[in-house]
Amino acid sequence: MTQPNPLAPKEMERLRAIDRDTLWHPFTQMQGHQDEDPPPPIIVGAEGNSLIAADGRRYLDANSGYWCLALGCRPTRVEQAVVRQMSRFSQSTLLGLSHQPAIELAERLTALAGPPLSHAFFASSGSEAVEVALKMAYQYQVHCGHPERSKFLAFADSYHGDTTGCVAVGGIDIFHSTFGPLLFPVVRVDPPFGYHGPWEEADAEFVEKHANVVEDALRQHAGELAGLIIEPLVQGAGGIIPQPPEYLRRIVDAARAYDVKVIFDEVAVGMGRLGRLFAFEEIDRKPDILCLAKGLTAGVLPGSAVLASNDIYQAFKGAFSDLKTFFHGHTFTGSALGCAAALEVLDIFTEDEGAYLKRVREEVIPAFWKTLEPLRNHSLVGEVRGRGLMAGIELVKDKAKNEPFPYKDRTGHLTVLEARRRGVNTRTIADVLLCAPPLTVTSDELNTLGKVYRDSLDEVCRIIKL
Numbered sequence: 001m002t003q004p005n006p007l008a009p010k011e012m013e014r015l016r017a018i019d020r021d022t023l024w025h026p027f028t029q030m031q032g033h034q035d036e037d038p039p040p041p042i043i044v045g046a047e048g049n050s051l052i053a054a055d056g057r058r059y060l061d062a063n064s065g066y067w068c069l070a071l072g073c074r075p076t077r078v079e080q081a082v083v084r085q086m087s088r089f090s091q092s093t094l095l096g097l098s099h100q101p102a103i104e105l106a107e108r109l110t111a112l113a114g115p116p117l118s119h120a121f122f123a124s125s126g127s128e129a130v131e132v133a134l135k136m137a138y139q140y141q142v143h144c145g146h147p148e149r150s151k152f153l154a155f156a157d158s159y160h161g162d163t164t165g166c167v168a169v170g171g172i173d174i175f176h177s178t179f180g181p182l183l184f185p186v187v188r189v190d191p192p193f194g195y196h197g198p199w200e201e202a203d204a205e206f207v208e209k210h211a212n213v214v215e216d217a218l219r220q221h222a223g224e225l226a227g228l229i230i231e232p233l234v235q236g237a238g239g240i241i242p243q244p245p246e247y248l249r250r251i252v253d254a255a256r257a258y259d260v261k262v263i264f265d266e267v268a269v270g271m272g273r274l275g276r277l278f279a280f281e282e283i284d285r286k287p288d289i290l291c292l293a294k295g296l297t298a299g300v301l302p303g304s305a306v307l308a309s310n311d312i313y314q315a316f317k318g319a320f321s322d323l324k325t326f327f328h329g330h331t332f333t334g335s336a337l338g339c340a341a342a343l344e345v346l347d348i349f350t351e352d353e354g355a356y357l358k359r360v361r362e363e364v365i366p367a368f369w370k371t372l373e374p375l376r377n378h379s380l381v382g383e384v385r386g387r388g389l390m391a392g393i394e395l396v397k398d399k400a401k402n403e404p405f406p407y408k409d410r411t412g413h414l415t416v417l418e419a420r421r422r423g424v425n426t427r428t429i430a431d432v433l434l435c436a437p438p439l440t441v442t443s444d445e446l447n448t449l450g451k452v453y454r455d456s457l458d459e460v461c462r463i464i465k466l
């Protein structure tokens with residue numbers, strides 16, 4: 001594997017100037033972006049679980065390239081599978097033609113997910129997968145004679161992507177409120193968010209209270225609802241908000257009772273992030289539509305999948321002139337390269353009777369939470385929450401009163417900059433500091449993460465004189 005040489009200072013300056021003047025970064029206030037200290041690293045290479053910047057510095061990636069680099073920053077086997085596919089062909093459309101990698105991936109995914117998830121539709125990103133799911137669920141209702149069932153039940157603080165349909169069902173005001181006039185209406189309910197837990201199944205009262213909210217909404221609105229969309233077990237970008245499994249079982253069963261189609265957006269939580277191939281394996285219930293992306297291709301290429309139940313698929317069949325066709329498709333629907341990457345990822349996760357994810361469940365995840373445990377006592381930390389390899393560390397101004405920092409202070413971001421100084425790349429969502437390393441994270445790297453997060457928080461305390 002060739003490693004990049006650090007760039008000459010002059011070359012680095014050139015890139016930084018273009019970055020400042022020309023490149024518009026996502027989810028980034030560009031004013032001030034380049035004045036950050038230390039400056040945003042320019043990545044030129046990667047090795048193991050670390051990114052390598054133009055100045056030669058390494059950053060342990062505690063956010064997995066935004067939750068997609070499940071197998072580390074250089075998933076060699078997946079990269080090689082893509083190269084092999086490239087030596088055959090890179091792209092051929094699924095409109096009117098078919099191709100081998102898409103066929104094989106459809107077979108693998110549906111076999112692994114099992115009935116009723118019998119059909120696979122492909123797209124390129126998580127957002128596209130969610131758009132497909134929403135349109136599929138609505139068109140299904142139309143075919144069943146219920147065009148009036150055009151709404152979705154969705155959750156406050158949910159995140160389903162950034163295209164307009166995804167934003168409509170998403171519930172993060174800071175991201176989404178600007179676009180209000182562009183969005184279709186949804187039936188919105190509060191997620192089971194209880195600051196400082198409890199998340200455990202054992203808390204029957206908590207489950208009862210929050211499941212009742214959903215059941216009431218279903219009772220009241222079922223006649224207008226095409227589907228219910230949820231990030232199962234953990235709402236990610238809303239601030240790492242976990243749900244008790246029993247809550248999820250309750251609301252899935254309730255939705256079924258009203259023939260409201262259940263869409264699981266497993267874009268973040270699927271593909272090993274929670275220690276299972278599919279998050280739904282943890283709850284003994286399956287959705288009618290399943291969205292996968294992020295880890296699906298181990299972050300090597302864009303790629304996403306939507307698995308649909310057989311009854312949904314069958315409802316779209318009809319004579320050509322019935323116009324029951326699903327009129328939806330992207331140029332890169334079923335990209336041969338993306339499919340080849342996903343097939344390799346599935347091989348890695350399923351060979352040796354699933355030994356890879358078994359180790360993640362039994363060793364990596366427990367070690368991860370053990371690493372984060374001491375942070376709970378830190379004076380800046382209100383709560384450490386999450387599931388699997390997804391943690392949110394909520395920073396608070398006053399621990400005793402759970403008082404948040406003012407949004408404008410960017411205390412979370414200050415912590416990110418301190419972590420960067422110490423060789424760790426992470427992000428925050430408001431003041432929730434993220435920790436979601438690759439599944440390949442080693443115990444040495446976990447020790448590093450624990451120490452860097454603590455030292456960074458200590459330094460922030462000093463800076464803000466708390």
Ligand SMILES: *Cc1c(COP(=O)(O)O)cnc(C)c1O
Nearest residue numbers: 125126127159160161236267268
């Ligand atoms: C990231 C994410 C999406 C959007 O996926 P993109 O590939 O960024 O479009 C959708 N849903 C969830 C839960 C996500 O975490």
